[in-house]
Amino acid sequence: MIRKNVVFLSLLLSFSIANASDVLIKGLQDEMNRTMNLLKGEEIPPYYIAYNVTTLKKVNISSKNGSILSSASSKNRILDIDLRVGDYKFDNTHIIRGNPIQFNFAGGAIQLPSEDNIPAIQNIIWNNTDKRFRAAVERYKKAETNQKVKVSEEDNSPDFSKEEAIDYNGNVKDFDVNIPQWEAMLKRVSAKFLNFPWILSNNVFLQTEVQKKVFVNTEGSKMTWYETNARLFIIAETKADDGMSLPLYRSYFSFAPDGLPTEEQVSKEIDKMIELLNELRKAPMAETYSGPAILSGEAAGVFFHEIFGHRVEGHREKDPNSSQTFKKSVGKLIMPDFISIMFDPTRKLLNNTELSGYYEYDNEGVKAEKVLSVDKGVFKSFLMSRSPIEDFPHSNGHGRAQAGFNPVSRQSNLIVESTHQVSQDSLIKLLQLQIKEQNKEYGFYFAEVSGGFTFTNRTIPNAFNVTPLVVYKIFADGRPKELVRGVDLIGTPLTTFKNILATGDDRGIFNGICGAESGGVPVSASSPSLLISNIEVQKKQKSQAKPPILESPKLIDNN
């Protein structure tokens, strides 16, 4: 039983990620204070420095066709530096208008020794802080001139918000992974795919991570906290006779490996995937279409993450190149009044499912806050990092980044709630009614999606794309639903919001990693299923490669 394979520990271990952080904090503070002192006489001295040190303990095991593809465990430590010159009102991070290159790349992950060798750590910090300072001064001067040669800015908010200093020492969270047992389990479950030669690719893999975060800044914050996660992924792919690649994914999230599904559960899920893949490769292609559709809870979660979530990330409202969809929408109805949307990084569990967008503090050392973004259809709030915007002068703990990137406002746990919920049967009946009203033969039911993407820039259409994996046609005349393949769900945000008619009484939860300018951050999106009066689908990109010429080789009995 996998549940017995790992031990979740709250105590200090010998080979533990948890060790006395006081020495490290003092080492960081000493170098930070020394830097502030040595640079105070410069023409444009730093007014703020933060050092964010993440110690990572990782295990990655990957299995394919009953054999181990890779198995590695590692421990390393990464430093992020936030150094600002100027002042809170105007600093080196100020947007430079008219320049097409606005990368948010912080210069890459800076490796530090995993042990608290303070002289070695301070040497690396010194070298990199010096480079950051010079880059900051260079950029500050560019920004200063840019402001003078361009028209007045629409948003005169400061570049950096003032937040309270925090002194926090969180509880130690740590676990060990029984690698041999996991390897054996992953081999057993992935071996199931070998019996199905038409499954051309498969992979079952485990990723676990324990992160110890240490944060200090010149405002007086001094913090240590922990974040853990364990993820199990199953990927299998087949090919239709016309060349179309048909993948299916399953992913499971927990804060520790013992929260992941058991071998029996994984095995059963693989059986279901195999069955579904077999149906998919024989399923007919869907055609381009515009009309009513239902999005399952999980698909709806991704849909809201893409078309809504990325547009309420506050820092985008300051960027003149951003579409600023909701900049003037505070207090206005932007979607049906039965829909509310919140982002809650303080929530660990929803309907007995652990949420990967949970955290205590963001990457700017600000306490995570629950944000009610839409209340009964009315827009209320943006997600805020320490980059203020008009009417939102403070962070609400959503300044997030992958190590090596500068934090910007990002999503956490997106939770959609509805006061207009109907049963699944009723939702299907409502869909069929819509199909008839629109004189269509069928509508779509999007059961599973792999993810999606959206554009928020003004220079290109503000479209979104959700990539479905499992789609059914629902017929108006009551014929059984029909599995189809080969379409992507597309649209534009404001129009699509207006078309939401009702929600189901269910809830789907999608745990994943969201990639954007500040790197990949763990998020979740949950929603009841949605009935939408009008969506559009376009044909999915299709491989032109033929399936293999020869039959799959015959297996031999290794025993």
Add this chain to the structure above:
Amino acid sequence: MKKIIIVILFISTSFAIAQEFKYNKDEIFRAMKDEIDRSMKDLKLESLQKPYYIAYTLKLRKSSNIKSSLGSVIDSNSFVYASINVDLRVGNYKLDNSNFFDVGLGFFGSTDDEEVFKNRRIPYGLSYNSIRRELWLATDAAYKQNSEIYSKKLSVMQNRVLKDTTYDFLQVEPSVNYNIQDVPYFDMKQNAELVNTLSAIFKDYKDIYSSSVSIENVPEITFYFNSEGMKYINTDYYTGIEVGCFTQNNDGMPLGNFYSNYSVNPKDIPSLDSLKSAVNGTAQILTNTCKSEIIDEPYSGPVIFAGQAAAELIAQQFAPQLVAIRPIMSEGGVSTDNRNSIFQNKIGGRVLPEFLSLKALPTIKDYEGTNLLGYFQIDDDGLKSKDVEIVKNGFLKTLLSDRVPTRRVKQSAAHKRGGAPMYSTLQLFSEKSKELNDKQLEQKMLKLVKDRELPYGIIVKKIVNQNIMYTTLYRTSGGLFQIPRGDGKLAVAEAYKVYPNGKKELIRGAEINNLSVSLFKDILFTGKKSYALNLLAPSVISSYISGGDQYVGASIITPDLLFEDVEVKSIEGSFQKPPLMSNPLSKGE
């Protein structure tokens, strides 16, 4: 069919690399043979031809790396992986799909979500079923892509006047060779202690901004089987220690120094005392260099390349020209534009002074106690290694080749290494009459200096290795170390001005400029003793084209070399200013 069986060290059918994983060679070869047999017989699409040749290469590799700075490990990893390469040919030996570069597929790959057949990562459990499944998909993809390329090549040839009728691929006698060796255990903990001890030495050198010491151990076992019946197992491994350190002069000039030691066996690593001494020496030279003067005016005159510098000079400038390179055809015609192609048509011509000869000696295992990285028993095509006389009395006799012939080299010299023809161990031999001891060599240089009314001559003792330049120095410096741009340039780590009175002065920030292979004809004298350098040499034929390795273990054995005329100048550029703040290591000073 003639079969040669060489069993060098055979342990059992079940074998372990550093006890990390096991394999069954019979099971691996059975899977390869079964898939080759049915593919040769049945793999065919409509009117397209069947493959005429298929070769499978399966590699099992364990890579262990530890990197330390100032006494602490900053990165450590150890992992095992397995990969396969499928070489499938459509057409015939005279004309097939190879030696043709499809620009679209070559640069961007297929947009059709096709299976990978070059360096395809496969599970390292290596069961028959798993290997067959991977070979089946990879062979299918290779057949489809190479059939398409073959057809494109024929179309391009129909529209062009092509005089070269050289075969695309040579036929060779198949053989069976097993080179199975026990791989020495690499102790991660013990080696972490070693690099920590060495990297801690830099704490005493306050003028050095950043430094690192790393160790790498890569054992590899290769299984090869082709449709001609060639079959082999080859064991290969190396251990490398790399030390890099970086600083800036007061005027911002970026300065680096390094030390490297590549051994075949982890047991060959020099003793701790010897390594400590090497690291101290490396740090001290950099510290001294930082305080020394630059060359004000570009220097053009006699230069001695001593020890490592002589070997590195040959490795970077001369050795790459000794590999047979087949011009590649593409939609745009046949390209001969390769900077390492200068000697392709020079066979029979003089490339060195007549008192010098050069041989490839892959069969020599060690040189005066140094185990050579260029030693190998079986090349990637399965051919037994053999020594080759490349330059005799200054005249070029042949080039190092594999099974791909060129207009001037029609036979394989059994030098396919890392996926393409590549040099192995190269040794330079000098006539006794031209050999001088260190003092005599220096005097000869000073005589030339006097004749040319120069104020000094130059001895170069260390040239920056290309691998270390990118993987160690550039990274350690945070991107500040200046990589010489353009052909004919070499970054110098240690060089001295030598004045007529014998006084030697360390030079800061020098680079060698305008080097060319024809300059090697102007070598005047050599030293008496030879220096053996093991290095990871950049593949002469890009791994991007060959699908092979980026770097290949090689060795250069050479005496010191006195050149008549070499250009040395100070590095130039808009250097970043040195740090505004003092190094925290110098606190309390």
